[in-house]
Amino acid sequence: MAFTLDDKLVIAISSRALFDFEEENRAFDEANGDDRPYMKLQLDRLDVPAKPGVAYPLIRKLQQFNQGDVHRVEVVILSRNDPVSGLRVFKSAKRHDLHIQRGVFTRGSPPFGYLNAFNANLFLSANPDDVRAALNAGFPAARVFPESVKQAERRPNEIRIAFDGDAVLFSDEAERVYQREGLDAFQHHETRRVGKPLADGPFKPLLEALHRLQSAADSDAPMRIRTALVTARSAPAHERAIRTLMAWDIYVDEAMFLGGLEKGRFLREFEPDFFFDDQTLHCESALAVTPTGHVISGISNDES
Template structure:
C-alpha cells in the first residue's frame, strides 16, 4: 500500500515558527549566506530552544497514541538542507520523534508544497509565504516570533482560539462594517441572523479539530474558543453559523471591541488566530499569536517588507 497522509491533521510549519532561531535569522539578515550556513553547521548538535508554535505542535503530536497516526507535522522551510538537519535534531532533542518529514527549499518559495502534503494548516514566520498560502486556499498564519510562549498549565489539553470574521467566517460582514459603519453592520447581521455566514479560511481547520476532538483520545483533549469583536445582536449569526456547520466551540467571547489580550491570557491558548494586526499585536503580549492575512483588510496591500516578514529564508 502506498504511504498516505489522508485522514490525518497535516500541519506544515517553518523552522522559526517551531524553534527559536531569531539569533541565527539576524545573522542571516546582516551577513552573507556562507556565514549563516557555517553557524548552523557549527551548531548542528546544539538544540534550538522552543519557538512560538512549539507547544501547539507538541500537544497535537500527543494525539498519536495506540499506534494510530492522527496528526502529521511536516517541516516546510526556506532554510537550506544543512540547517534543516539541525531542525530535525532539535525536534528529536525535545522529544518530537514523530516529526520525520521536511522540505527545505534554500530560499525558494515553499508554499507550493502545501498541495502534495494536503496541509490543513501552515504556520510560518514569513508573511509573504502566508499570504500566498491563503490565496491558494490553505489555512495559514504569520507567526509573530516575539509572542509570549504558551502557558504550561494545561499539559493534556490543546487550546486554540480563533477570531470570527475573515478567519472562521468569510469577510462578508466585515465589508459592511468597513464601508458603512457599526450601526449598518449590526442591522445587517440582525436581518441575516438565521442565514449562515460563508466559510472563512480557517473553517476547514476548525472542522478537522472538531473531528479529532470527538475521537476521545486518552489523556489528551482539545478546547476551542471563538474570540470576536462582535457583540449582541450580531453574536447570533456567528453561533447560528457554527450550528449550521454542526461544529461546536467550547467557549465564545463576544467582546464588542474590547482588547482581546487580557481575555486570551485567561483562556491560555496554545495559539490564537486573528486577521487584524492590532488584535494580534495585543494578543502576542499575552499568548502565542499569528496573523491571518486574509479578507478586505488586506486587499490591495503592497508586498510585505522584509522587516515585517521577519526574514526571507528560515
C-alpha cells in the same frame, strides 16, 4: 501498504516557527539576503539543539494524540532553509523528543506549493509572503510572531485554540460592511441576515479538522481540545455567528462577544495554546499573553 496522510491532521510548520532561530535569522538579515552566513552559523551549531520556538508547545501537545500504533497527527517541516540547515532542524526535533520525519527545504524558494502534496490542514510560518500565498491557495495559514509569549504547561492534557470570527472562521463579508459604512450599518446588515449562514472563512477547514481529531480520539485519550470564538461582534450581531456555526454542525466550547474591547485581557483568562486573528491590532494585544498567528486575509489585509 503505503503510508498516507489522508486520514490525519497535518500541520506544516517552518523551522523558525517551531524553533528559536532569531539569532540565526539576524545573521541572514544583516547579510542583506546572502544566505551563506546563515548557513555557516547553522552548520557550526549542527549539534547544538535549537531552543523551542513560538509554536513548539502546540506541536508537542498535538503529538500526544499519537499513541502506540495510532497515528492521528502528522507534523512536517516546510522551510526556506537549505538542506544542510535542515539537518539541524531534524536533530533539534529529535533532541526535544518531537517525532518529525518529513520535511521540505527549499533554500529561499517559496515552499507553500508543497502544502497540497502534504494535504496540510494548517501552515505556520514567520514569513508573511509565504502565509499570504498559502491563504490565497486555500490553505489555513498564519504568520507567527516569534516574540509571542510561549504558554507554560498549565494544562498538559488540554489544547486550547482561540479563533477570531470575521475573516478567520467566517468570510469578511460583514467586516467589509463595517469598514465601509460603520457600526450601525454592520449591525443592521447582520440582523437582516441573521438566518443566512456566513460564507466559509480561511480557518473553517482547520476547525472542522480539529473536531474530527477530537471525535476520532478515544474518550480516555491523553489529550483533549477546547476551542473558543473571540470576536469583536456584540449583540445583536452575535446571533448570526452562532447560527452559522450551528448550520455548519460545528461547535465551539466558549464564545466571547467583546464589542470592540481589547482581546488580550480575555485571552489571558482563556489561556489558549494559540490564537488566530486577521487584524494586527488584535494580534499585538494578544502576543503579550499567548502564542499568536496573524491570518493575512480579508479586507484588513488588502494590499491595495
